[in-house]
Amino acid sequence: MLVSCSAPAAPRLALPAIGPDSTVQVAAGPQYMRGAVHQFFWGKHYRKLWAVPVRARVLNLRTAVPGGLTPTVAGGSFQTKNLRLVDKQGVEYVLRSVDKDATKALPEGLREGPVGKLMKDQTSVINPYGAYIVPRLAEAAGVYHTTPRLVYVADDPALGPFRQSYANALYLLEERPEGDQSTVRSFGRSARVESSRKVFTNLVTTARGRVDARQYLRARLFDMWVGDWSRREDQWRWASFPGRGGATVYRAIPRDRDHAFFKFDDGLLTHIISWVKSNYQSFHATIRLSDVEGLNRAARPLDKSLLVYLTAADFRQVADSMRLSLSDQVIEQALVVWPPEVYALAGAEFNHNLRSRRDQLPAVAAKFYELLAREVEIPGTDEAERFVLEPMGPGQLRVQVLSLRAGRPDSLLNQRTFTYPDTRSIKLFGLGGNDVFDLRGLPDHRFAVGIYDGAGQDSVTWKTPASPSKQPTNVMVYDSGDGNTINVAKPIKTEGYVPAATEFDAAGWLLRHRLF
Numbered sequence: 001m002l003v004s005c006s007a008p009a010a011p012r013l014a015l016p017a018i019g020p021d022s023t024v025q026v027a028a029g030p031q032y033m034r035g036a037v038h039q040f041f042w043g044k045h046y047r048k049l050w051a052v053p054v055r056a057r058v059l060n061l062r063t064a065v066p067g068g069l070t071p072t073v074a075g076g077s078f079q080t081k082n083l084r085l086v087d088k089q090g091v092e093y094v095l096r097s098v099d100k101d102a103t104k105a106l107p108e109g110l111r112e113g114p115v116g117k118l119m120k121d122q123t124s125v126i127n128p129y130g131a132y133i134v135p136r137l138a139e140a141a142g143v144y145h146t147t148p149r150l151v152y153v154a155d156d157p158a159l160g161p162f163r164q165s166y167a168n169a170l171y172l173l174e175e176r177p178e179g180d181q182s183t184v185r186s187f188g189r190s191a192r193v194e195s196s197r198k199v200f201t202n203l204v205t206t207a208r209g210r211v212d213a214r215q216y217l218r219a220r221l222f223d224m225w226v227g228d229w230s231r232r233e234d235q236w237r238w239a240s241f242p243g244r245g246g247a248t249v250y251r252a253i254p255r256d257r258d259h260a261f262f263k264f265d266d267g268l269l270t271h272i273i274s275w276v277k278s279n280y281q282s283f284h285a286t287i288r289l290s291d292v293e294g295l296n297r298a299a300r301p302l303d304k305s306l307l308v309y310l311t312a313a314d315f316r317q318v319a320d321s322m323r324l325s326l327s328d329q330v331i332e333q334a335l336v337v338w339p340p341e342v343y344a345l346a347g348a349e350f351n352h353n354l355r356s357r358r359d360q361l362p363a364v365a366a367k368f369y370e371l372l373a374r375e376v377e378i379p380g381t382d383e384a385e386r387f388v389l390e391p392m393g394p395g396q397l398r399v400q401v402l403s404l405r406a407g408r409p410d411s412l413l414n415q416r417t418f419t420y421p422d423t424r425s426i427k428l429f430g431l432g433g434n435d436v437f438d439l440r441g442l443p444d445h446r447f448a449v450g451i452y453d454g455a456g457q458d459s460v461t462w463k464t465p466a467s468p469s470k471q472p473t474n475v476m477v478y479d480s481g482d483g484n485t486i487n488v489a490k491p492i493k494t495e496g497y498v499p500a501a502t503e504f505d506a507a508g509w510l511l512r513h514r515l516f
Contacts, residue, residue, distance in 0.1 A: 032124040043267030045124040054339035059151040061158035092176040131257040136334035144253040148172035177237040190239035197515045199238045227283035230259040231299040285356040292367045319365035375425040379504040382432030390440040395420035429504030430454035445472040459485040
């Protein structure tokens with residue numbers, strides 16, 4: 001699997017103008033407004049924002065864009081209702097419900113009982129208009145983004161078979177990041193936007209797929225800045241671009257900002273729950289460094305895979321760049337996009353919190369690097385690669401991954417020099433192909449190095465010195481017993497194993513990312 005480190009220019013985008021329809025004054029969720037006792041135990045959250053009426057344009061599907069919009073597919077997650085729309089040119093959009101319903105994750109018998117009612121009430125932890133301010137912030141930060149617009153869908157006959165389920169509610173209308181987006185600047189004008197499943201399959205299959213790691217890191221630091229802790233794999237799409245030598249470069253498109261600006265721990269019971277569910281991070285003025293691990297738990301499999309070749313200097317440079325890009329003026333301009341009623345209630349709080357959190361980005365990035373650098377996993381692909389391990393001095397180990405091509409010199413794919421004590425464990429996974437693991441010296445014994453062969457007839461070689469080495473080391477070769485050549489001597493150890501779904505055995509790598 002490859003990563004690259006270029007940074008894209010800050011994108012821009014505008015959805016087609018919505019036609020001159022009428023407007024309505026409507027509250028997103030007045031049912032979430034509760035009494036003082038309930039709020040004491042279960043939190044104030046964003047109940048006032050849910051209850052305040054705001055003005056929204058009525059979306060007339062027949063006149064919204066030239067030729068109209070046609071509903072095609074209903075869907076969504078366990079919380080959000082989605083409705084896919086398509087215009088006459090085949091451009092796709094999606095309606096995402098502002099109100100949520102987490103009870104769909106419960107067994108049907110519990111949905112209408114006390115547990116279901118409590119879960120529904122906790123929808124108020126979400127800022128109903130949070131996603132609305134993200135585009136201007138993301139654009140300034142150099143992060144790809146959708147551009148949601150607040151609309152009201154009335155009892156429109158053009159909804160057809162979806163009329164009963166989708167009429168009379170507030171939605172965010174946004175472009176759907178899929179397929180040919182060459183006209184959409186906020187997706188980098190990519191001619192091919194793909195799903196995580198497709199991209200990760202390509203990364204496992206061939207070394208000709210590359211992820212722009214610095215651009216992905218920029219998106220992940222943006223997630224932390226806005227407090228978006230729910231960044232699982234399906235929350236991403238990937239803009240693809242032609243790279244050097246026939247490679248494909250993928251850049252991350254974050255989507256679904258339902259959990260940005262989360263506010264959970266302001267009730268007695270929800271505060272206690274937050275101690276147990278440490279990923280439920282609230283959007284305060286301070287990002288506590290002790291909370292960085294929980295804030296990023298959902299995205300950890302992605303982060304460990306896609307950021308493995310970036311150094312502490314890369315993390316520092318990206319964080320410093322973002323801190324400078326997100327000026328006070330940028331923050332203020334993003335917030336005034338809110339309906340006036342929303343800005344009056346939350347503008348000052350968000351202005352303060354966003355500025356404070358922005359100034360913490362370098363420290364947060366350093367902690368993020370520390371967490372990821374401790375235990376490293378480096379996968380190859382289903383093609384043949386050479387893994388070269390070479391000590392560079394006390395507490396330093398350089399790992400290079402090269403493409404093996406018959407009749408041609410090896411081609412360097414990626415490399416990084418790891419330093420103890422930042423890194424303590426390094427695991428290499430050959431995946432498919434006839435891979436070569438080349439140890440050019442014994443790694444510092446403080447590194448725990450694991451070599452996993454994967455499929456194919458692999459070779460592991462350490463050129464034993466003339467006199468037996470007394471240098472301690474901590475290298476284990478895991479041999480699946482499928483015809484490998486293991487040419488090592490003490491103190492390197494060999495052990496048989498059966499690859500599990502949690503290991504990098506191609507399909508197992510996708511299972512690890514919960515994509516099957």
